[in-house]
Structure formats: C-alpha cells, structure tokens
Amino acid sequence: MNDWRLFPVMFLAFACSLTLGATSALMLPWSNGTAQASAPLALTAATPSATPVTEPQRKVPIGGPFKLLASGGRTVTDEDFRGRYMLVFFGFTFCPDICPTKLDEIARTLQALGEDAKQVAPLFISVDPERDTPETIGDYVASFDTRITGLTGTPDDIFNVAKAYKAYYQKVALDDQGTYTMDHSALTYLMGRDGTFRKLFRPDETPEQVAEIIRQVMAEDKGS
Amino acid sequence: MSWRIHAFGLPALVLAGAIAAGAHEYKLGAIEIDHPWTRPTATGQQVGAGFMTLKNTGTEADRLIGAESAASEKVELHEHIHEGDVVKMRPVEAIALAPQAAVKLEPGGYHLMLIGLKAPISEGAMIPVTLIFEKAGRVDVELMSQKQGEAHKPAEHMGH
Numbered sequence: 001m002n003d004w005r006l007f008p009v010m011f012l013a014f015a016c017s018l019t020l021g022a023t024s025a026l027m028l029p030w031s032n033g034t035a036q037a038s039a040p041l042a043l044t045a046a047t048p049s050a051t052p053v054t055e056p057q058r059k060v061p062i063g064g065p066f067k068l069l070a071s072g073g074r075t076v077t078d079e080d081f082r083g084r085y086m087l088v089f090f091g092f093t094f095c096p097d098i099c100p101t102k103l104d105e106i107a108r109t110l111q112a113l114g115e116d117a118k119q120v121a122p123l124f125i126s127v128d129p130e131r132d133t134p135e136t137i138g139d140y141v142a143s144f145d146t147r148i149t150g151l152t153g154t155p156d157d158i159f160n161v162a163k164a165y166k167a168y169y170q171k172v173a174l175d176d177q178g179t180y181t182m183d184h185s186a187l188t189y190l191m192g193r194d195g196t197f198r199k200l201f202r203p204d205e206t207p208e209q210v211a212e213i214i215r216q217v218m219a220e221d222k223g224s
Numbered sequence: 225m226s227w228r229i230h231a232f233g234l235p236a237l238v239l240a241g242a243i244a245a246g247a248h249e250y251k252l253g254a255i256e257i258d259h260p261w262t263r264p265t266a267t268g269q270q271v272g273a274g275f276m277t278l279k280n281t282g283t284e285a286d287r288l289i290g291a292e293s294a295a296s297e298k299v300e301l302h303e304h305i306h307e308g309d310v311v312k313m314r315p316v317e318a319i320a321l322a323p324q325a326a327v328k329l330e331p332g333g334y335h336l337m338l339i340g341l342k343a344p345i346s347e348g349a350m351i352p353v354t355l356i357f358e359k360a361g362r363v364d365v366e367l368m369s370q371k372q373g374e375a376h377k378p379a380e381h382m383g384h
C-alpha cells in the first residue's frame with residue numbers, strides 16, 4: 001500500500017485574504033476528507049470597490065519550503081531559487097491537453113519576458129509522483145522550454161508542497177485496469193525573490209498578461 | 225497593485241485564421257469531420273489528445289460513440305470539467321450530435337484520448353484514427369499533428 005493513498009488527498013479548509021493593495025480572497029471550502037469526494041475550489045476576486053486594506057504586504061500564507069527531485073535525481077529546494085522569482089505550477093505528464101497547454105504558455109511567457117526571463121525560474125511540480133520520475137518529468141518539460149524545471153518527489157514531498165501552495169490534487173481512476181488521471185488545480189503562483197507569495201494567475205490569463213504582471217512586480221521590487 | 229482576474233478575450237486566438245498547413249476534412253453521410261488534429265508529444269508523453277469539429281448536416285441526431293487507432297493501445301472519449309480552478313478529465317460515453325449542429329472537440333473541452341501511444345508523435349505527422357458513430361457508422365480520419373497556436377483555427381474553419 002502506498003503511503004500516499006493513506007493521506008486524504010484533499011486539503012484542509014482555509015480561507016485567507018490576499019492583501020496586495022486591494023482585497024482579494026482565496027477561498028477553499030471545507031472538504032470532508034473522503035478520498036473520492038470532490039473539493040471544489042473557488043477563487044474569487046473582490047470588486048475594485050472593496051475596502052482598502054492597510055495590512056503590510058506579502059503576508060499571504062501560500063508557498064513554503066520544499067525539497068524535491070529534478071532530472072538526474074538532483075535534489076532541489078526552494079532556497080536554490082532565492083534571488084530569482086519562482087513561477088510555480090502543478091501538473092503531470094499523463095495529461096494530454098491541459099498540461100501541454102500550460103507548458104506552452106509558460107514557454108511563451110518566458111519569450112515575452114525576453115532578458116527578464118533570466119530572473120524567473122518556472123517550476124512544474126508533478127502531482128503524480130507514482131508515474132512521474134525525475135527523468136520523465138525533466139525530459140517532458142524540456143520539450144517545451146529548457147528553462148523550465150520539472151520536479152517530482154516522494155508522495156509525501158508532493159503532498160507537502162501542494163499543501164503549502166494550497167493546490168488541490170486527486171487521483172481518479174479512468175477504468176478498472178489501473179489507468180488513472182489526476183484532478184488538479186490549474187493556478188500559477190509567482191513567488192518573490194525571497195520566496196514569498198506575490199501573485200496568482202488563473203488559467204485564462206495569456207502569456208503576455210502574465211509577463212506584464214511579472215514585469216510590474218520586478219519594477220516594484222526595484223523601487224523598494 | 226492588485227491581483228485581479230483578467231477577463232479580456234483572446235483576440236489573438238480568434239483571429240488566427242486559416243493556416244499554411246492547410247485544413248482537411250472528411251464526410252460520412254450527414255456527418256462532417258473538420259480538421260482533426262493533435263499535438264506533437266513531449267518527450268516521454270504517453271498520451272495524446274485528438275481534436276476536431278463534428279458537424280451534423282442531417283435531420284437526425286447521431287452520436288460519436290467511440291474511436292480506435294493503431295497508434296495507441298486505446299482511444300477513449302473524454303471531456304474536461306472545470307470546477308473553479310480545478311481541472312478534471314473524465315471519460316464520456318458518447319458525444320451527442322444534434323441535427324444541424326456542430327460540436328467542437330477542442331483544448332479544455334472534449335477530446336479523443338489516445339492512451340498508451342506506441343510511438344512519439346512528431347510535428348507534421350498524420351495519426352490514423354477510426355471514428356465510430358452510432359448511426360453513420362465508421363470513418364477513417366487522420367489527426368494532423370500541429371502545435372497548439374496553429375491549431376486554434378478549426379473554430380474559424382466551420383463557416384464554409
């Protein structure tokens with residue numbers, strides 16, 4: 001029995017306010033913890049007229065330390081990326097549509113960033129550690145852009161990093177012969193040079209929009 | 225600065241227009257199959273997705289009930305369900321084709337799921353697939369392997 005399956009692969013309820021200027025709210029309804037239940041995740045942005053928030057920035061509890069494996073079995077931690085921006089997203093290689101689309105978009109975001117892309121480390125973290133070895137995921141992401149790092153790990157490591165990022169994932173059988181897919185959240189996280197959360201991108205944002213926002217964050221950091 | 229949802233449309237995709245690679249289509253009775261395509265696979269990718277537009281020009285409803293391919297161990301009909309920011313892929317039993325209507329198999333929606341690819345799919349390759357319709361029967365088509373940006377055009381291709 002794989003330890004990972006003992007974990008209810010659902011994350012605890014939380015609600016946090018993003019306090020980046022205007023108020024945005026990231027809300028995950030409580031999940032009941034049963035392995036097959038679905039935990040819908042709703043992400044809503046407040047209207048521009050929301051009450052101004054005066055709390056200090058960068059207090060959003062998204063992200064945290066991780067220790068994962070990259071191509072060649074190399075250990076990679078969040079600290080390896082200090083001084084650069086991490087662009088974190090989750091997926092898996094047994095994914096014919098959503099993940100290739102996402103990786104294409106990340107590659108185009110890097111193109112749109114031009115020279116500024118050097119300051120950005122895109123990290124594609126597997127939510128399918130059973131199938132995605134460091135080699136598999138490394139080769140896979142390299143097909144899209146060699147600047148993207150593919151990461152996997154033990155089921156526990158993956159559970160912990162997904163939890164830190166409030167990312168949802170769930171194994172779902174496609175048949176009774178062991179073929180399965182992974183449900184997963186399709187958000188992308190921009191983490192600052194100190195590793196703390198800065199921006200959240202929804203799947204429908206274009207590479208150009210994402211690049212523009214990353215540039216804005218870089219500009220803010222230069223000014224501060 | 226605030227994080228916000230960007231609700232802009234996707235004009236670049238909409239304006240993509242016809243592509244140099246050319247479109248291809250098939251006809252089986254009242255069913256038209258417009259520009260079936262797939263993506264080149266990434267290294268190690270063992271699954272593929274087939275996309276196309278299906279048009280029912282007849283007066284009777286039909287259904288796509290299955291597909292087969294020599295290129296993979298099996299082919300299933302799948303759809304993506306977007307629940308909030310979670311994406312789920314699920315098998316569907318059939319894809320309904322109402323009379324005088326079109327259904328798109330496209331990224332983020334329905335696709336043919338090629339499971340257990342026997343070989344990687346390179347750009348420009350043509351992947352043979354047999355589509356099975358409940359009433360119209362079987363038809364052999366080829367999925368044109370092309371990159372995503374070039375592939376958004378099938379939406380445009382419908383009007384002709």
Ligand SMILES: [Cu+2]
Pocket residue numbers: 096302303313314335336337
């Ligand atoms: Cu599928």
